[in-house]
Amino acid sequence: MSDKDPKKRDSTTDFFLNFVKKEREENAKQEAKKEAVEERKVKTVSDVLVGFNYINKALDKLLSNKMSIRIISALLTVILFITFSGGDVLTSATSGVTIKNVAVSVEGLKQGYEVSGIPSSVTVGLIGPSVDIYTTQLTKNYQVYADLSEYNTGSHNVTLKYRNFNNNLTVMIMPETANVRISPKITKNLPLTAKFKNEAKLGDKYSVSVNSLSKKTVAVTASRSTLSSIDQVCAVIDVEGKSKAFTQTCEVKAFDSDGDEVNCEISPKKVIANCSVNTYSKVVAVKPNFIGKVKSGYKISNYKLSPSTVTIYGKRSDIADISALSCDVNIDGLSGSTTLTGLELKGNDKITKMSASTIRIDMTIEKK
Incomplete structure (x- = not known):
């Protein structure tokens, strides 16, 4: 049969057309699959975003609640503790720990009495199941x-004594006992003075003076021994800024006398102070007041003060007549050149502030 046979040409054309048709159908299927895959991707991303949005909203609500934050913190603490302890907290049947600086409270003291000798804090030893020990340390409900x-x-x-420890724990207080003294309180009226705090935060060019206090005396109630330890009672005035x-x-x-606060009852607990802030100051000389005598056959041939002058502050009328400040210098028995430091300047109640409170003196001591 010839290649130009019409039947053969028709058969070849049909074959080609069928091939093209199948290719188109296959391409259409592939496109449909791609579209389906893209749709699934878009839906998945959308679902993930919705999930994240839900989680964010839930976290916002959770973190806005203080109680929820505390619960989460406690859970995280427990998880971290268990993780870093290698699980010992759960597997160890018995363990021990000491808790330091546990405050000691006083109960049952009769009104009008004072007690001394009670320690402010103690150390507590615990022995028992690890979980109970950890829970006790976490909650801190004990006393x-x-x-x-x-x-x-x-x-x-x-x-x-102690309370609110888990019954599974053995509790040891160190020290377990205290030697105390119970004394009746008495009341005594004491004069009230002023004491400044935060003076370092007062500008250098300023000085504060107290014009008046709303009370001249206050009633102090304490045991006789406590009252005898009181050196002064002060209205504490904050002069910062x-x-x-x-x-x-x-x-x-x-x-x-050491400047430490004494625990006692004071009435009234607060007073009103009227104060002035002064800017007046003047420079005055420093003069040594030699006490004693140098060794026989010796003399002070020269001395130098550092500083030799100081600036004093106060009301103009109060310090107008002050021209010098003195300091005591003990030279008794000296027989050679000497340097003394930290010598205290003698001020008075009229001076509210000084640029220096101590001086140094270099003395040349020679044979006569």
Whole structure:
């Protein structure tokens, strides 16, 4: 049969057309699959975004609630503790720990009495299941206290007690006992003075003076021994940043000779102070006041003060007549050149501030 046979040409054409048709159908299927895949991707991304949005909203609500934050923090703390302890907290049957600086409270003290000798804090030892120990440390609901309801005036050996520890734990208080003294309180009227705080934060060119206090005396209630330890009772005035006259409600506190606060009852607890802020100052000389005598056959041939002058502050009328400040210099028995430091300048109540409170003196001491 010839290649130009019409039947053969028709058969070839049909074959070609069928091939093209199948290719188109296959391409259409592939396109449909791609579209389906893209749709699934878009839907997946959309679902993920919706999920993230839901999580964000839930977290916002959760983190806006203080109680929820505390619960989450506690859970995270437990998880971290278990993780870093290698699981010992769950597997260890018994363990021990000490808790330091546990405050001691006083209960049952009769009104009108004072107690001394109670430690401010103790160390507590715990032995028992690790979980119970950890829970105790986490919650901190425990208490250590001295029950004085059965004790009267005098000295006593008191056993400290505890509460709110897990019953599975063995609790040891160190020290377990305290030697205390219970004394009746008495009341005494004491003069009230002023004491400044934050003077370092007062501008260098300013000085504060107290014009008046709303009370001249206050009633101090404490045991006789506590009262005898009080050196002064002061209205504590905060002078930080003051640059002009001011009125301030101040706390009243008692102090011993070392400047430490004494625990006692004071009435009234607060007073009103009227204060002036002064900018007047003047420069005055420093003069040594030699005490004693140098060794026989010697003399002070020269001396140098550092600083030799100081600036004093106060009301103009109060310090106008002050031309010099003195300091005591003990030269008794000296026989050679000497340097003394930290010599205190003698001021007075009229001076509210000085540029220096101590000086140094270099002395040349020679044979006569």
